[in-house]
Amino acid sequence: MKRSQKTITIQDVARKAGVSVSTVSRVMNGKDDVAEETIEKVQAVVHELGYASSLAARGMRSHRTNVIGLIMPDVASYYCQEIMRGVNREIARLDKDLIIYTSGVAEKENIAQHERSYVALLNGSITDGVVVVTPTATQFSTHAPLVIVDPNNETPDYLAVIATNREGALAVMKYLTGLGHRRIGYITGRMELTSSKQRLQGYKDGLDAAGIPLDGDLIAVGDYTTETAAVCARKLLALPDRPTAIFASNDMSAMGVYQVAGELGLQIPEDLSVVGFDNIREAALLNPPLTTVDQFIEKMGSTAIKVLVQMVKGETISSNSVEDNLFKIPTQLVIRESCASMSQHSPEQSTGS
Secondary structure, eight states: OOOOOSOOOHHHHHHHHTSOHHHHHHHHTTOSSSOHHHHHHHHHHHHHHTHHHHHHHTTOTTSOOOEEEEEESOTTSHHHHHHHHHHHHHHHHHTOEEEEEEOTTSOGGGHHHHHHHHHHHHBTTTBSEEEEESOSOSOOOOSSOEEEESOSSSSOSSOEEEEOHHHHHHHHHHHHHHTTOOOEEEEOOOTTSHHHHHHHHHHHHHHHHTTOOOOGGGEEOOOSOHHHHHHHHHHHHTSTTOOSEEEESSHHHHHHHHHHHHHTTOOTTTTOEEEOSBOOGGGGGSSSOOBEEEOOHHHHHHHHHHHHHHHHTTOOOOTTTEETTEEEEOOEEEOOSSOOOGGGSOHHHHTOO
């Protein structure tokens, strides 16, 4: 695991911001005799360099706080709730305390800066270590252990927990092509995340394995949200030769497909087969229940905490479990009632190419 080795000093902040050390000190102490423009400049550098972490960590490495930090994009999303279930279970078992920060309220372009700021604030001072879920940032200034769930880099600098996304997507495509589908639409997730790239690759590899040419019109770029997936589904279902099946890159996106299918008067699975990815608890409650890929999200959360605590204790992580800093959780296809074979589809769809 790669970490920042150089301790950030107040002199570093002053030099980067182009101000004096005393000015940085006044800003850090909330003095009101500094121009607003200067305050904003200094605070931006503090966030960038992770100076808050350095200040708090100084002289505090001789003891532990017994607190774990969790940074995630949106505590209200089904995915994050599943992660928190796993985190909470492990935290309770280990008798640790948990503190949660969310970047969900930040402007999209500032999310990475907020994530770096939260890591700098928490890690090695308030907490013994931090878990960051689906980060936008790729680099963090940290003097304490950090674990990522669903990274945005296939060879991350920090130990990361991820599902076997390509294999899961490949299982979906084998299932759908086995049912006779050849016009299979795909809605991607956040393309900066490794999970999205791997699932898209699984979709493409599945087409190739079935001898089906790739059609770019059948791929719509989503972001793992229901709202964006609904826009994508309208685009796909408006095609002259619309898909007979749609593979959504997560269950929340599949919900958007269900919504649009209802608006268009399409029956699932008679007119349109739908598959998701995640196996959140709500997937089984949809009408009809959603076929999906279980990536064992709760286990991903608990695994991240287990690994983080091992790192805090200075224990060696088993090399058999980790490849390229990735701790992989196997996926499993869960077949429910949202897909039908082409022979069971309505006549107008059964004649599609």
